Structure formats: C-alpha cells, structure tokens
Amino acid sequence: MNIDLETSLDQLARSVHDDAVAERMTGQVHQMVAQIRRRRAARYTATGLVSMGTVAAVAVAGVQLAGRDATPGPVATQPDAPAVAWPQCGDAAPEVPAVTADTPAGPYVEGSAGPEVVAGGPVPVTLRFVNDGAGAVSLDAATRTPFAVVADGLVVATAGLSGYYTDVIEPGGNRETSGAIDLVACGGDTPLDPGDYQMFAAVTLMLADGPRDLVAGPWPFTITEAPASATDPFPACGSAVPSGDDPVLAIDLALGERFYASGDLVETVATVRTTNGRTVIGNAPIAGALIVLTRGGVVVGRGDPGTGDVDILDLAADQTVEVAATGLLSLCGIPQTDAAQDGLPAGTYQAYAVMQVMLQEVTEARGEATSVTELVAVRSNPVDITIGVP
Amino acid sequence: MAAWEQSLQELVRTRGTALVGYAYLLCGDRREAEDLVQDALVKTYARGRVGTHPDNVEGYVRRAILSTFLDGFRRRKRWAAVRHLVTTDDAAPGHEAAVEARMDVRAALDALSPRERACVVLRFYDDLTVARIADQLSLSEGAVKRYLSDGVHRMEALLGPVVASRARRDADDDADGDIDVLMTTGRKSR
Numbered sequence: 006m007n008i009d010l011e012t013s014l015d016q017l018a019r020s021v022h023d024d025a026v027a028e029r030m031t032g033q034v035h036q037m038v039a040q041i042r043r044r045r046a047a048r049y050t051a052t053g054l055v056s057m058g059t060v061a062a063v064a065v066a067g068v069q070l071a072g073r074d075a076t077p078g079p080v081a082t083q084p085d086a087p088a089v090a091w092p093q094c095g096d097a098a099p100e101v102p103a104v105t106a107d108t109p110a111g112p113y114v115e116g117s118a119g120p121e122v123v124a125g126g127p128v129p130v131t132l133r134f135v136n137d138g139a140g141a142v143s144l145d146a147a148t149r150t151p152f153a154v155v156a157d158g159l160v161v162a163t164a165g166l167s168g169y170y171t172d173v174i175e176p177g178g179n180r181e182t183s184g185a186i187d188l189v190a191c192g193g194d195t196p197l198d199p200g201d202y203q204m205f206a207a208v209t210l211m212l213a214d215g216p217r218d219l220v221a222g223p224w225p226f227t228i229t230e231a232p233a234s235a236t237d238p239f240p241a242c243g244s245a246v247p248s249g250d251d252p253v254l255a256i257d258l259a260l261g262e263r264f265y266a267s268g269d270l271v272e273t274v275a276t277v278r279t280t281n282g283r284t285v286i287g288n289a290p291i292a293g294a295l296i297v298l299t300r301g302g303v304v305v306g307r308g309d310p311g312t313g314d315v316d317i318l319d320l321a322a323d324q325t326v327e328v329a330a331t332g333l334l335s336l337c338g339i340p341q342t343d344a345a346q347d348g349l350p351a352g353t354y355q356a357y358a359v360m361q362v363m364l365q366e367v368t369e370a371r372g373e374a375t376s377v378t379e380l381v382a383v384r385s386n387p388v389d390i391t392i393g394v395p
Numbered sequence: 396m397a398a399w400e401q402s403l404q405e406l407v408r409t410r411g412t413a414l415v416g417y418a419y420l421l422c423g424d425r426r427e428a429e430d431l432v433q434d435a436l437v438k439t440y441a442r443g444r445v446g447t448h449p450d451n452v453e454g455y456v457r458r459a460i461l462s463t464f465l466d467g468f469r470r471r472k473r474w475a476a477v478r479h480l481v482t483t484d485d486a487a488p489g490h491e492a493a494v495e496a497r498m499d500v501r502a503a504l505d506a507l508s509p510r511e512r513a514c515v516v517l518r519f520y521d522d523l524t525v526a527r528i529a530d531q532l533s534l535s536e537g538a539v540k541r542y543l544s545d546g547v548h549r550m551e552a553l554l555g556p557v558v559a560s561r562a563r564r565d566a567d568d569d570a571d572g573d574i575d576v577l578m579t580t581g582r583k584s585r
Contacts (some may be wrong), residue, residue, distance in 0.1 A: 009552045010547075013500040014520040021425050032409035033433055034404055040437045041399075073409035137442050177438060177462035330552065348528030 038124060044204065091151050094163060094191030098155040099205045099220050110173070111138040112212070114219050117378065118204035119226025125196040126309050127185035128226060130166065132206065134181070136174040143173045143211040151318065154188055155203045155223065162188045162197055183288055183363050199228045240297045240359040240380050242337030245306050246384070253367050254287075254320070256385035258330060258358040264391050265334055267349040270308075271296050271373050275330040275358045275385060282322040282370030287362045289318040289328070294358040294383075296332025298349070306349050308333025311379055318362060322370065324356040324373050330358040330385075351393030358385040399440055402452060407436070410453055417457060420516045421464045423505055435459035461517075461531060467511055503550040511546035514539055 094101055115133040122128050130152065135144045154162040164186045174180055190197050205222030239247055257276040262343045263270065275294050278284045298306035308331075318324060336349050368374040418428035418435075418561070439455045504512055510532065517528045525543070529536045551557050 008550075008557050009501060010500070010519045010550075010557045014420060014516065017500055017504075018413075018420050018520060019414050021419045021428065021433075022412045026415050026425070026429065027408075029429060030407050030415065030432070031404075033429075034407055037403065037433055037437050038400055041403075041441045062527050135438075136439055175462070177459055227537075 007252070014173055018075075019261075019307075063202070076136050083211050091163075092160045092260055094160055096160050098158055098203065099153060099207075099222065112136045112142045112217065112219070114206070114208050114210075114221035116206060116221050116224055118224040119378075121227045121229060124199050124228050124230060127187050127380060128204070129183065129185050130204065130206070130224075131183040131365070131378060132183060132208065132212065133179055134208070135179040136176055138212070139173055139176055139212045141173050141247060150209075152186060152205050153205045155205065156200060161191055161202070163292050164188055172391060181365070183365060183378060185363060197228055199230045200229050209356060240304050240357065240384070241294065241308060242304055243263055246299055246302045246304070246357065247382075247386075249304075251381060252381065253278070253280055253283050253285050253364065254278070254362060254381070254383040255327075255328075256328075256358045256360065256383055258294075258296075258349065258356070258385035258388050260388045264393060267334055267336070267392055269334045271330075271332045273330050276325045277318070277320065277321050277360070278325045278384065279322055279384065284321045284366075284368040284374075285364065286317070286319050286366040287364040289316060289360055289362045291316050293329030293331065294360040294385070296356050296358050297370065298332075298334065298354040298356055299387070300352075305337050306334055306354065307337060308335055308347060318345055320339060328360065332356070332358075334390075349392050353389050353391050355387035355388055356390040359383065402448065403436060403440055406452055406456070414453070414456060414460065415518075417520070418464070420504070420520055421460065423501060430509050431460050432456070432465055434463050437563045440462070458531060461513060465513060465532070499554055500550075503553040506549055506553060507546045508542075510534075511542045511549070515541040515550070516568075518543055524582060 062375060113135055115135060116131055118128055118130045132150070134142070150166050152164045152166065153160045154164070166184050166186050187280050188197050189195070203223035203225050205220060205224075210217050210219060223236045236242055255278055257278065258273075260273060261273070273296075277289075277294075295307065297304050318326065334349055362381055362383050364377045364381055366374060366376050411561075414432045414435075415425070415428045417538045418431040421423060422428055422431055436459075438459045439452060442455075467516060502516070507515065513532060514528055517523045523531070525536050525539050528534075529539045534541065534542075547557055
C-alpha cells in the first residue's frame with residue numbers, strides 16, 4: 006500500500022478538530038491574556054534599566070566632549086560591575102515597574118525560589134531566560150548572578166550564584182537553569198530566621214548591541230524551622246545513609262579489589278541511570294560524583310567535593326551516562342570514631358558514589374510528569390573498600 | 396479591552412483548532428499541541444510588534460509553535476514517556492482503513508528526530524519550499540534536504556512507499572530538483 010503523505014498529514018492534523026479543543030482553547034484566553042501582560046511588564050523592567058544605562062552613557066560622553074579625556078571610554082557594562090545598582094543589606098527591595106501595554110519586545114527572565122526550605126538549608130532557585138526579541142541573546146557566564154532576599158520591603162540577605170553555561174538563545178527560544186544558594190542573614194553569619202521572604206535576581210544577558218541587565222522577581226519562598234534533631238544531610242560527615250527511600254536516580258559503582266592507604270585519591274567512572282522506568286531532567290555537577298566512606302551506615306570518610314559548574318542531566322528510562330567518581334580517603338572529624346589522628350583506621354568500609362543533582366522534572370513510567378525543584382543526593386550501591394596493608 | 400486582546404480572542408476562535416492541528420503534527424500529542432499553541436500565542440502577543448489582524452498574526456504564531464517545539468526538549472521527553480500509552484483516541488467510526496493509515500503515519504512521525512519531523516511537516520503539510528524551511532529553521536538548504544531525505548526514508552521503512560501529489564512532484568522538479576526525499580518510485584539520486 007502506498008501512503009499519500011500530504012493527504013495523510015492533512016487528515017492527521019484535522020483529526021484533532023473537535024468542539025472540545027475549541028472550547029478548551031477559548032477557555033484559556035483569559036489565562037493567556039494574564040501571561041502576556043506579565044511578560045510585557047517584565048520587558049518594561051528591562052527597558053527601564055537600559056534607559057538608566059543610556060543616561061549614564063550620555064553622561065560619560067558629555068565628560069569626554071568637555072575635553073577631560075579624549076580617548077573614547079567603554080560605555081558597555083563591565084562583566085564584574087553590573088550597571089544595575091543592586092541593593093545591599095538594609096536597602097529597599099528592587100523596584101518592579103508597573104505593567105504597560107506598549108513595551109517593546111526583548112529578552113526577559115522568569116524564575117522561582119524555594120518554595121519551602123528548612124532554616125540553614127540551601128534555597129533552590131530556577132531562572133528561565135526567554136528571548137522574545139528579534140536578535141540572538143547569549144548568557145553571560147562570566148558574571149556571577151546576584152540575588153537579594155527581601156522581607157517587609159527591605160533586603161535582609163544577599164547571595165550570588167555562578168555556574169550558568171554559556172549559550173546562545175535564538176529568537177523565540179529559552180533556556181532554564183537552576184541551582185541552590187546558601188543564605189546568610191545580613192550583619193552576621195547566621196542563617197535567615199524562619200518566615201516568608203521574596204527573592205530577586207539581576208541577570209546580565211549579552212545582546213548584539215551589548216550587555217543588558219535585567220531584574221527578575223519577586224519569587225516568594227518560606228523558611229521553616231529546622232527539626233530539633235536534624236543533622237547535616239547525607240553525605241555530610243556523620244550523616245546516615247538514607248534507607249527506605251525511592252530515589253529517582255541511581256549510580257552504579259564498581260571498584261577493583263585492591264587495598265588502599267588512608268589519604269589515597271580514588272578516581273574511577275560510575276554510571277548514572279534512572280530508577281523504575283522514570284525519565285529525569287536536572288542539573289548535575291560537571292565534576293561528577295564524590296566517593297564517601299561509611300561504616301555502620303554513617304559517613305566517616307570523605308574529601309572536599311569542591312564547587313564547580315553544572316550541566317544538564319537528561320536521562321530517559323533506557324539511558325545511562327558515565328560520570329567521573331572521585332574521592333579522597335580521608336577521615337571525617339567525628340568525635341565518636343576511634344581513628345588515628347591523621348588518617349582512617351585500617352579496616353573495611355562501604356564506599357558510595359554520591360552526586361548532588363538539582364531535579365527539574367521527573368516523569369514516572371506510567372507517563373505522569375512532575376516539575377520539581379529539589380536538591381537530592383543521588384547515591385550508588387555500597388562497595389566494600391579496604392584500608393590498610395594487605 | 397485592548398486591541399491585541401480582541402485579536403487574540405478572534406484568532407483563537409477562528410483558527411485555534413487549525414493551529415492545534417499543526418502543532419499536533421509536530422509533537423504528536425493533543426494536549427501537548429494545545430500547550431504549544433498557548434505558549435506560541437503568549438510569546439507572539441507578548442512581543443507587541445506583530446499587529447492585531449488575525450491573518451497577519453497567524454504566521455508569527457506558527458513560527459513560534461515551530462521554535463517552541465524544537466526548543467522544548469522537556470516537552471518531548473514527556474511525550475516520549477507516554478506515547479506508548481496512546482492508542483486510537485483519534486479514531487472515528489466507519490473509516491477503519493483511513494484511521495489505520497493515519498495511525499501508521501503518526502507512528503512513523505514519532506520515529507523521526509524533532510528536526511526531521513519539522514522538515515517533513517513543513518514540506519508536506521505546510522507546503523513550504525526547501526529554501527523557506529531552511530529560513531524558518533535557521534538551517535542551510537543542504538541540511539534541510541538531508542533531514543527531509545532521512546526523514547522520508549525512515550517513514551518509508553515503516554510505511555512502505557510514500558507518494559506525494561503530482562503538483563508537489565512538479566514543484567520539486569522545478570524548484571528542488573536535487574532533493575532525494577520524495578518517493579521510493581522514481582527516487583532521484585543525490
């Protein structure tokens with residue numbers, strides 16, 4: 006049988022035509038109108054900031070014309086000196102202009118924070134860069150994105166986040182990235198108190214005519230009381246290996262049968278996969294997984310995982326990805342252990358490869374997709390590792 | 396009510412289902428297609444530069460549907476996870492043969508990569524030339540021809556010989572004589 010492709014495609018497209026579709030689409034108009042108004046308002050924010058930059062540029066040009074400096078100076082934003090006057094502790098919240106209907110097209114930023122975190126814990130944030138302009142936009146990876154946390158209209162904490170990948174967003178496209186930021190209250194080194202807060206961010210996008218700084222927010226989030234018995238989460242030193250959970254990702258780790266000395270650096274490759282037929286999308290560290298040592302289900306040895314960039318992890322049920330797994334066989338500072346001062350005592354430990362992944366979307370095997378913003382410690386199967394002389 | 400709001404309402408009322416059909420060819424899922432159209436409408440009207448006449452705006456919306464589809468890897472992942480659950484929700488009684496062929500074509504479309512699929516839809520449904528497809532997708536014409544060739548060959552492997560209309564063959568002869576994409580019968584060499 007020959008298939009008439011044109012006719013078949015036409016019939017296929019028409020197969021969705023029914024009253025229910027028309028009714029649903031019509032019913033969404035009100036919601037679409039609200040979204041369009043918000044986006045126009047976001048672009049108005051960007052336009053206002055660019056106007057501020059223009060005023061500054063005119064001022065610089067005026068000084069130059071007055072003969073104080075004959076050499077043309079840069080008027081573009083420096084990567085390490087944002088044009089936006091970002092508020093500091095105690096300042097008022099960044100101002101978000103009112104909605105207008107005549108805002109010109111351009112890039113804008115959407116995002117979210119939290120929505121609920123335990124006091125002292127990192128706050129998940131997600132930024133979505135949308136290019137509704139006519140030209141390509143690139144993300145400025147060199148700039149650390151500043152965040153401001155606001156309560157009762159005043160900035161009560163500031164923080165920064167780096168690790169965005171450099172990427173070009175074509176007109177009509179968008180990119181999303183996420184991470185977690187540690188918040189410290191202004192004027193001290195204590196975590197923010199439990200309560201309701203708002204998060205703002207300033208993002209620099211590179212356009213054909215130069216950088217553009219955008220203010221995004223506010224994104225509400227709540228800090229809750231930490232449980233009295235809470236300890237640092239796995240894989241922190243002294244934390245317990247979770248049990249009875251249903252992790253959406255797993256790591257397969259294999260280590261050769263050999264003896265290690267305390268202080269050795271272990272470097273291998275581990276395989277990341279999803280569990281139970283899921284499809285998972287998130288951000289994972291480019292550095293890969295950290296190998297930690299446990300005894301009796303408690304982390305007793307690990308090195309410093311360091312910090313680094315993240316990349317998108319996008320795994321379907323039948324897919325795997327290999328990541329580096331490294332670990333320094335050094336002792337945790339746990340008072341309960343009877344370790345020698347400078348190293349792990351000889352013996353057998355259970356090693357786990359652990360990787361912190363910021364989940365974005367999880368699709369169950371039966372097809373139910375859930376958008377999430379959650380930092381999880383993906384771990385491997387335990388592997389026995391022996392420290393000491395053979 | 397602002398003029399753009401009236402335009403949006405009018406476009407959704409008169410062309411909403413047609414746009415959903417177009418999006419459906421690209422993504423393969425009804426609800427996903429409706430989401431694509433809504434996203435595209437929001438993007439288009441949020442720009443504020445496309446005028447308000449629905450006839451003029453529709454072209455922008457179609458382009459936004461295309462770019463959103465190609466950019467939306469998460470949506471495709473979601474679809475990939477559930478497409479095996481989709482059976483015959485489009486079936487209408489009394490046209491078994493046509494419905495079967497439609498389902499086959501849909502399954503064959505699912506086997507294509509997003510860009511192959513977009514090229515096939517733009518070529519054989521939207522009736523665009525290779526040059527216009529290349530412009531829409533920001534690809535070279537050579538890349539479009541390759542996607543079309545690979546896509547049609549892949550569909551033929553599942554469907555058997557694929558034929559196009561006489562008019563289309565004529566147009567290909569005139570405009571894109573070196574395309575190796577159309578038919579098993581009478582296929583041209585590269």
